[in-house]
Amino acid sequence: MQVASNIGSSLDFYLFVSIALFAIGAIGAMTRKNMIVLLMCIELMLNAVNLMLVTFSTFYGNGDAQIFVFFTMVVAAAEATVGLSIIIMAYRNLKSIDIDMYNQLKN
Amino acid sequence: MDSIVILFISGLLGLFVGMRQQTLLSLIIALGGIILAALAAFFREAYHTPLANYSNYIPTPAYVIILLCFVTLLAILGGYKRYSQDKDHIGDYFSLILFSLCGAIMMVQPNDLMLFFIGLEILSIPIYVLVGIEKGSALSAEAAVKYFFTGSFASAILLFGIALLYGATGSFQLIEIQSNLAFGIWSSPLAIIGSLFILAGFVFKIGAVPFHFWGPDVYQGASNAVLMYMSTVVKIAGIYAIVNVFGQVFRDSYLFWIDLISIIIVLSMFYGYITAWKQNSFRRLIAYSSIANAGLMLLALANTQNSNIFLFVSAYSFATIPLIIINNVANSDDDDLKNWEGIAWKNPLIAIALVVALFSLAGIPPLAGFFGKFSLLWSALPQIPYTVILALIASLIGAFVYLKLLLLALKKPSVQVKQSIPLDQIIALLITTMASLVALYFI
Amino acid sequence: MILILLPLIFSIIAWIAPSSTMRLIGLIASACSLVASIISVSFFNPTEHVLFDLGVQLVRFSMDSLGYIMVILTNAVFFLVFLSNYYNQIIGHRRFTALAFLMQFGLLGVFTVNTILGFYLFWELTLIPIFMILYWFGSFENSRVLMKFFLYTLFGSLAMLVSVIGLMQITHQQTYDALLAADLSTIGNAGIWLMGGFLLAFAVKIPLFPFHTWQAQTYTKAPIAGTMLLSAIMLKMALFGLLKWVLPIFDGIATDFWRWPIITLSLIGIIYGAVIAIRHQNLKTIFAYASLSHLGLITAGLMLQNSQTNEFAVVQIVNHSIVAIGLFMAAGIIEQRLKTTNINELGGIAKVAPRFAFWFAVLTFISLSVPFTSGFIGEFFLIKAIFDVHVFSGILACTTLVLGAIYMLRAYQAPMFGPTKNEKFLDLRWSEIAVFALLSLAAIYFGLAPKCITDFVAHSLIQTTH
Amino acid sequence: MSLQIISIILGSLTLASALLVVFSKHPVRSVIYLVVTFFFITSMYIMMNAQFLAIVNMIVYAGAIMVLFLFVLMLLNLNKEAEPVTTKGSQLAAFIAGGSLFLVLITALKDTLTLGQTYRAHNDQIGLVKQLGNLLFTKYLVAFEITSILFIAAMVGAILLAKREKQIIE
């Protein structure tokens, strides 16, 4: 595969992208009020991590990180499942998935 | 590993038994699984008395696992009353707790960041669920939502840190990471930033400032039964993760992060205790107190050679669980400190357990809490003396809080109503109280 | 040693025994302890130094003559407390008896423990029982006062904890003898700070000015048995700690540094307490401030670190216990019978209760340390020691004689003399007379033969001075 | 060089679609943009020859998880509701926080963004299924097995929470 051997010069950029993605995901998590979108933003952050891991994996020529990404995806899937079910349950209680409605617990 | 397998199997078994709504059988299976797991851990590694000579004690995972199992057992016993109310789901609850315990066990004996991360998620995900089991309660739902989102957010942060650390060292094996770091990669910002992100993730787990926000809300929203589990096991697992990762793997950059840790300690303790003063909800109060205690636990990081966190976390657990049990007695439905007034007069066991637990939390000898604190201070004082002194001043404020609670509970009511406690809670109370009392003989 | 565990056993018995027998249990058990300690002291050679432990490495015990004095004092105080409160409600409570014995256990531990950590442990162990006693049986309408007491004490204890840890880590020693042998001169200023931690704890406990603000309020609100325990024996822990542990161990730079500040505070306390007591309205508060004044003198004397002075400080410690029990008991008798200790509301009790008037007077004069009483011997040599070192301080300390006379006589005369305001006043019961008589006899005996204390403790005090 | 240009384009597109995820008012659109983002990320994986991950990413993430999201979104039937408007102040604070997170990260890491200079192609086969399969079932077998606990727990939890209780229905 010729493509990969010349990829080195792009790795820095991928790192940059992943950092940016992480920040964007964080911004989304902070600003969006829809719980599902919020969950998506967190998925975005996880993907940023995945991208970074793959980048480093390519850099080190080491498969461990890619396995790690695989597990991250597993975890993300599990989290998404549980998260969505929590959202459903919460929706049943408050009839809303607006995160700002959930502020009975405070101070 | 044996413990995890045993727990997993008994968890699965519990699921099937639970389907038949056999509450007592489920309890027996769960407890049996835990005890077996503890035994397995016990026989795998030699038993050491920590603090035997104040030095060179590195927590043996076996010992921690036994503690985790023991605390979980108490939490299950204490919460059995609540769990058995849902006959449909009792098996689910117990198996979730057991799965979660698997995660905790994985967290405290890491050699690989990957397993470690998976363990953390196994620990967390069942708890996200458990927090939300009060389905009729909006507060419970809110707590679950908050815990889930902040938790997965923190997971992302932790993962990001792991990725960066991988970028610096090229490995997930803790030993390799340590040797690579020791080799001089600590000058690399990747490693440092990575460790900071990992720290953030851990600090979130134990709930210290500035990642403490989930604590009060989630504690308040969760049911007493779940709180017993999550306020103890999560903290134990979290602090051991920190101690292992930072105290062992990152110990070469000690001088770098210790200042940060000190700041976290001081902030957590002051914030936790001061804020706890003005709470009206018991679980919220316990949450703030746990924030402060998280700060105290972090003192274990001060001395990487010898981190004696074991006594403290066990004392903390043995004090927190009875308090929550008593809260369960005081507040069967709501969660208001007003109901604590005169609670000690309802039952002599409650009075004793309460006094012991609160004084233990306040760190008064000869109760376990004191020895926990002492062992922490012992190792931390030479390293970060000013932090320790500030921490002590903060714990004085903490004593205010506990004392307020105590005085409230001891206030003689106009009408004395006797109240009996279920057997399982009596057992849990007795065990914890005895454990707090006899700590002297284990040092 | 069985002597130390005895109260613990009694405490457990008290938890179990039926509550109708509680009075007798308290009395008999405390008498047992006292008798046991007296018997064992008769077999004790004061030059000896008995070591023993209870199977816990960190907490080992040793008995020397100073420890013995304090042990007997403790047991005697508890016996007298039980005896003097024999007809009071409080004794009938299981909780009180059990907690009191628990506290006694803690105190005995403090006085006999041989490791610095053990000292701290037992020091703190006493706090919980007394706190519970105060809470359950005191009249703290406002729990703030109680919290203040607890937190003040805890504040000092935490400072001491830091010092204990620091000391153990610097010296790598923990037993008394090893710590004495350890050379602290090399650590320089750190020693000053370590000692400061101890001193803070002691200053709160004793209490020294300006850490005394918990004292008067607590004494006033506490049940009389609690006040007796607090003032007669708990405060002595601090003096004992100063005498046995802190001063010998930190002998050198640190003691030189702290000597005059502490003596100054003590002297301020002597005069301050006395001056306040002159005008206060409440009998118990007056005695509390008097206690502040008396203890300041002992503290100042101890800080001089002179072996002879220390012997007399021990005499004075014993004397203060006698006085504290006696006076607070008198206040308690008045309070219990008339429900008030405000001297404006009292008067002419002497006419209706001549026996009480007599014994109260005896105790008043003992506390005024007139000759023939132990107080005189103690005060004489303590003030002399201060005088020898610093004439002006000695003169200041002497003012306590005059001020003491003013407030004590006022405190005695106002309720006892003058027109009778309360016709119904039950005169003393046998138990109360017994306590007063025992106290007076002890005071006079020690006043004429202080040698039995000074010679006895001299052996263990030799090593505590330079 | 051309590869680098492609990378830059892909990266930019990724970021752009990610921003769209965050900024689109409608949740369903967010989902769609997220799928697009995943697509671009997958293509970056392919650029790095991480074929296995690329496939998994496509199938699991874009395929399964996103569908689940969409499903829940539809289930709750909220697509009509416009997202409530957040206050400008807190939004601004969030942007500042996110932006400064990005900035400080870049500041801290800028010295290390030199992977390209030290990069040597060791083994371009690592991302292949065969390689990873070997790793997964030897070195990471334990972890792989352990994930079953995770899944069971997640499953039990999801069912426990999402199941309608009888009494609640009544």
Next chain:
Amino acid sequence: MPLDLTLIIVLSLPLLGFAVNGIFGKMLSKKLVGSIATIAVFTSFILATTLFVRLDGTQIVKLFNIVDHDNFKINASFQIDALSVWMSLIITGIGSLIHLFSIGYMSNDEGYYKFFSYLNLFIFSMLILVLGSNYFVLFFGWEGVGLCSYLLISFHYNDKHKGVANSLAGRKAFIMNRIGDGGLLLGLFMLLGQFNSLEYLEIGQSLAANTHLGSGAMVFIALCLFIAATGKSAQIPLFTWLPDAMAGPTPVSALIHAATMVTAGIYLLVRSNFLFELAPSIKDLVLYIGLATTLLSAFIALRQNDIKKILAYSTVSQLGLMFVALGFGAYSVALFHVTTHAFFKALLFLGSGSVIHGMHEEQDIRKMGGLAKLMPITHFTFLIGTMAISGIPLFSGFFSKDEIMAQALHHNIWAYSILVVAVSLTAIYMFRLYFLTFHGNFRGGENLKSKVHESGLSMTLPLAILAILSVFGGILNLPGLFFKGSAHWFDNYLSQGTFGLEHIHNVHLDFNAAIQLMIFASTVALGILVWAYFVYFKKGNLAKSDLELSSWEKLSASKLYFDEAYNYLLVNPLIKLSDFTGKILDIKILRNGVYAIADGVLNTANLSRRWQSGFLSSYLFWMIFGLILFIAFYILKISI
């Protein structure tokens, strides 16, 4: 009987009496109680007489060791020498008479047994004081008598009208004595520091060995001892307690506040003569204080109307006279006056007691008069006492005063003239008292008059004995003028038997001077007698009521405003200070300060809990914020 046993019995008999009366007194009959007490003291007196007879130099009896210090030992030991034996004779002798008197006087009192046990305790303490062989033992007695004095002054604390006043008087006495005691303590400390001993003999010998003449320490010690003496012997500035102390029963005034306790100060100074000889400046101070006291108190006594108050001021004045003698270094002269004063002042007090008893507790001389007929024995003995104190020739007071005057004339003519004035004033107020009380018409109303009666035998017998002593007491120390052979017996007795006094020889005036002096003194005394007879007896001048007094009389009647000045200068500031510290400093500043700190800390909870806003977005924001801080911390750390 061996010496030490005798001594122990002398000491222990009063103690025994105290114990028996104190413990069993309530069960015994009044007669028995009184007899026990009296016999105890009287037996002591007999034994003390045997001591006196067998006296042979200075002997030390050591009982037991009290304190065994590295540097010094303090023993409970007693010294038998001329001085101590003489003092014990006075104490037990006068003491037993007064006990006898009290049997009658106190017969109606509830606290009869208490009174006698206190009296016995007092005798015991006083004996300890004078017999002790060191300052430490002396201090025991010193405070002991103060204590008894307090108990006896406030004896009638239950009195409906005067109960509070009585107890306050007792308190005042005790406190003022305590000030003196403080001085004594300081002196003791200094002595211990200087000599490592408190034994009189040891100190004296080491002083003789190497003299620290005039050194600061000596001055300090002497000053301290003198302060102690002013407290106990009621000298300026600590004299105001003595008049108030008259609140006690009259026998008490006679025994404690006239004959014995108040002379303890004199005893102390005589005992410490070797110290004062080395501190001339303090000796001068003694003189000045003595002069001032004798003059001022005599002046105050002029216009007092309470029979006991007059006698009290008279006592102060006489004590001042003794201090004058001490100031001149004439120790034996001072002690001679102590002796005669003990006789006649005890007589006067007991006489006044008899009067008061007869008058049913009436003490105001304005309500008396003409008692001579109603109470003949009392009248006669009182007259003798008056003549003795006024210095009518050949009475005991004449001789002892004359000695002091002679010293003054020899040393300092100004002092002499002041003394003349003081002595004249003494005669004036004593005769005023005498005439107003016993002559003229009865002014107490008919009702009272019918009840007035002469006292019983137990009261009149002591009066008679004391009267005889007052008349003939002067024989002890006759001037060398007339009786060459037996002259100055007391001087010799004392100076030979007492340490330190051997070297001090009193001045004896030459024949002419002595004659002139005596004639002058006699003239003055007799002149005043005659004048007073005319003024108070013939003219029937009465004591005026308070409103009619001229300005000097007001000054006298209001005791020169000493009490007011003390209140203004000492008591009120102390009260203010106490209020300030107790209410403002202690509560407002210290106590509330602690509260304020605690509240301040805890109230930040109101702020800090608002951080937990309840919005998930803000939680996430703060988490990111914390993360940024972490990184910023790192950046800062590497850039620094």
